[in-house]
Amino acid sequence: MPEVQEEVNVKSVVRKSKLWMPKRVIITPAALQEPWGQQMYERVKSLGLPVEELKQNRLTGLRGEDERETYRKAKNTLAIVTAPASAFKLQPIPPSADYQFHLAEGCPAHCQYCYLAGSLQGPPVIRAFANLPAILENLKNYRKPGQVTTFEASCYTDPLGIEHVTGSLSETIRFFGEQENMHLRWVSKFDQVDGLLPLAHNGNTHPRLSLNTDFVAARMEGGTASVDARIAAIRKLAMPKVLGGGGYKVGIVLAPIMPLPDWQDQYTYLLDRLEQALNFSCEVTFELITHRFTPGSKALLQEWYPNTSIDFDESTRSLKFNKFGGKKFVYPAVTMNMLRSFFQSELKHRFPDAPILYWT
Numbered sequence: 352m353p354e355v356q357e358e359v360n361v362k363s364v365v366r367k368s369k370l371w372m373p374k375r376v377i378i379t380p381a382a383l384q385e386p387w388g389q390q391m392y393e394r395v396k397s398l399g400l401p402v403e404e405l406k407q408n409r410l411t412g413l414r415g416e417d418e419r420e421t422y423r424k425a426k427n428t429l430a431i432v433t434a435p436a437s438a439f440k441l442q443p444i445p446p447s448a449d450y451q452f453h454l455a456e457g458c459p460a461h462c463q464y465c466y467l468a469g470s471l472q473g474p475p476v477i478r479a480f481a482n483l484p485a486i487l488e489n490l491k492n493y494r495k496p497g498q499v500t501t502f503e504a505s506c507y508t509d510p511l512g513i514e515h516v517t518g519s520l521s522e523t524i525r526f527f528g529e530q531e532n533m534h535l536r537w538v539s540k541f542d543q544v545d546g547l548l549p550l551a552h553n554g555n556t557h558p559r560l561s562l563n564t565d566f567v568a569a570r571m572e573g574g575t576a577s578v579d580a581r582i583a584a585i586r587k588l589a590m591p592k593v594l595g596g597g598g599y600k601v602g603i604v605l606a607p608i609m610p611l612p613d614w615q616d617q618y619t620y621l622l623d624r625l626e627q628a629l630n631f632s633c634e635v636t637f638e639l640i641t642h643r644f645t646p647g648s649k650a651l652l653q654e655w656y657p658n659t660s661i662d663f664d665e666s667t668r669s670l671k672f673n674k675f676g677g678k679k680f681v682y683p684a685v686t687m688n689m690l691r692s693f694f695q696s697e698l699k700h701r702f703p704d705a706p707i708l709y710w711t
């Protein structure tokens with residue numbers, strides 16, 4: 352790939368994501384006692400949003416009259432809370448990283464296939480954790496001696512999508528920048544990366560952007576940045592610091608891959624633009640995830656998005672069981688093989704040095 356000749360300035364017209372502004376912000380007494388909770392409180396107030404101080408630490412009154420009303424209210428609510436004790440007992444998260452941890456739970460976007468559906472308890476309120484310093488400090492206990500330990504921060508949230516109201520992602524990148532043998536991984540469908548470019552990450556943060564065809568992004572990923580905006584964000588993150596970029600090793604998560612009509616053309620068009628945007632020397636990785644669903648996620652998503660165009664037809668899928676006996680529906684082997692060979696071959700000739708970390 353030729354060396355870049357220009358500063359960070361992607362010229363294509365892009366639809367930036369609209370910053371999420373919650374209609375309701377609540378803070379618990381415990382969160383208000385935390386210095387990081389106060390930082391978020393001030394940040395939210397400076398955005399002109401009123402903050403309700405709760406009298407108790409339990410969140411109540413979050414439900415509407417039905418699931419859709421509950422969903423609508425919850426997705427417009429930011430709750431600043433302290434993470435429970437369970438957040439300090441980290442769980443492995445293969446194949447993405449050694450461990451997962453959480454800066455927040457819940458996400459302001461509206462993806463009709465959302466991975467969180469059914470994973471989190473209760474209404475999908477966005478809960479931002481006020482005891483962030485303790486959460487970060489605890490990660491050191493999970494460092495594996497003599498090797499790099501990786502920590503994934505986006506299993507239960509999109510940390511970039513709420514960064515303007517939390518500041519927690521920047522703080523986490525700074526923290527990892529000061530650690531040895533600890534790497535941070537996060538993924539997003541948003542594009543407001545400018546504040547992350549000057550941070551001293553020291554190569555210890557591996558940001559990824561989730562990409563899909565324009566059709567999937569426009570029809571099924573409400574509230575997120577357009578594909579072009581995400582590609583522009585990746586370019587900024589990967590661009591060397593001397594050229595005004597972030598100098599990060601970056602990643603692309605192609606997910607969820609769906610063989611919709613014209614899928615080869617649409618994914619080819621996506622990869623063409625990505626290749627063009629990363630036309631300079633940089634480190635990039637790929638993760639490839641096909642669409643899947645469980646009976647629980649299907650039921651909830653169909654309640655949240657009754658007019659969804661997602662294909663939830665079990666009869667065209669193969670049934671798989673996880674190690675706890677839970678069911679999931681994936682594409683049959685013949686479709687999987689067709690998709691896999693397409694992406695492997697397209698990526699190999701466009702990004703010959705970029706590893707595909709996994710296919711699933």
Ligand code: SF4
Binds near residue numbers: 460462540
């Ligand atoms: S960005 Fe991720 S977490 Fe947020 S709604 Fe979409 S799939 Fe769910």
